[in-house]
Amino acid sequence: MKPPWPGSQSHAQFSVAFLLGVPTIRRFMKDKRIAFVGIGRMGSNMARHLKDQGYTISAVSDVSAELSKAVADELGAKACTTLAEVTAAADVIITVVSDDQAMYDIFTNDGDNLLEGASGKAFINCATIRPKTHIDLAAKSKEVGAEYLEGCMASSISQAREGTLYLMVAGDEGAFNSSKPLLDELSVNMRYTGEIGSAAKVKALVNMVMNINTAGLAEGLGLGDIILLGSVSLYLGFPSALYLITISASLLLLKIIASRRYQERHAFGSWIVLTFCAFR
Numbered sequence: 001m002k003p004p005w006p007g008s009q010s011h012a013q014f015s016v017a018f019l020l021g022v023p024t025i026r027r028f029m030k031d032k033r034i035a036f037v038g039i040g041r042m043g044s045n046m047a048r049h050l051k052d053q054g055y056t057i058s059a060v061s062d063v064s065a066e067l068s069k070a071v072a073d074e075l076g077a078k079a080c081t082t083l084a085e086v087t088a089a090a091d092v093i094i095t096v097v098s099d100d101q102a103m104y105d106i107f108t109n110d111g112d113n114l115l116e117g118a119s120g121k122a123f124i125n126c127a128t129i130r131p132k133t134h135i136d137l138a139a140k141s142k143e144v145g146a147e148y149l150e151g152c153m154a155s156s157i158s159q160a161r162e163g164t165l166y167l168m169v170a171g172d173e174g175a176f177n178s179s180k181p182l183l184d185e186l187s188v189n190m191r192y193t194g195e196i197g198s199a200a201k202v203k204a205l206v207n208m209v210m211n212i213n214t215a216g217l218a219e220g221l222g223l224g225d226i227i228l229l230g231s232v233s234l235y236l237g238f239p240s241a242l243y244l245i246t247i248s249a250s251l252l253l254l255k256i257i258a259s260r261r262y263q264e265r266h267a268f269g270s271w272i273v274l275t276f277c278a279f280r
Helices: 011-020 022-030 041-052 065-075 083-088 100-108 131-143 157-162 173-186 198-227 232-236 238-258 260-265 267-279
Strands: 033-037 056-061 092-095 122-125 147-153 165-171 187-194
Touching: 033 041, 033 083, 041 056, 041 065, 041 092, 041 157, 041 173, 056 065, 056 083, 100 131, 122 131, 122 173, 131 147, 131 198, 147 173, 147 198, 157 165, 165 173, 165 198, 173 187, 187 198
Parallel strands: 033 056, 033 092, 092 122, 122 147, 165 187
Antiparallel strands: 147 165
């Protein structure tokens, strides 16, 4: 079992932490300096929550220098003007950027990137991007001696602020165990999905189910407007009728998925749908 915190530690330190349990391991994590790259509505609220829990937010960086300074002042952190400064100022760097190109830019940009001086650092990357991007950047991180994890989120701003995110995490299992106490602080439900790239795949499937759900609701509203207003909604009101139909269909779906026979035949599909239901 690898030490449950980023960076090298002596066997004696690990033995003491292991024997004293999770609270002690979390204290080790709280000694680590945390930085955020990308402090929009999600990143900034994740940082605020960790600050509230006693973590040291040492540095922040954003494409908006004005936003970076405002959040840094609020959290007592350094507003970094270069990515290399971020890496130098932190032990764990959490990235919450907009897209694949932004991820490549912060990790591989000539002259200034997060991998400068990154040996022994840990990166937790929460952007919704392609699996291949994670695979590429994890390989580059490994080359310089840094840990790299996917931390895909299926949640919104309020969950980021409250530390109740739903996280899908992928990457080296030792790196996951190292950062798990920190990830636990950010989430109410977390799943380790395996090798790098797998969390992004699961996130895509969760998004697909959510979008199908939204499209189905839209179709149901349209159909209800045509056929239900004169029947069920006449007695219950349309919103109540639609609500009852939706709940009944959801319960039937869950009953089917929860059956042992269905899970034996469709294990992965069951996991995805139940993941979506847990998030909802």
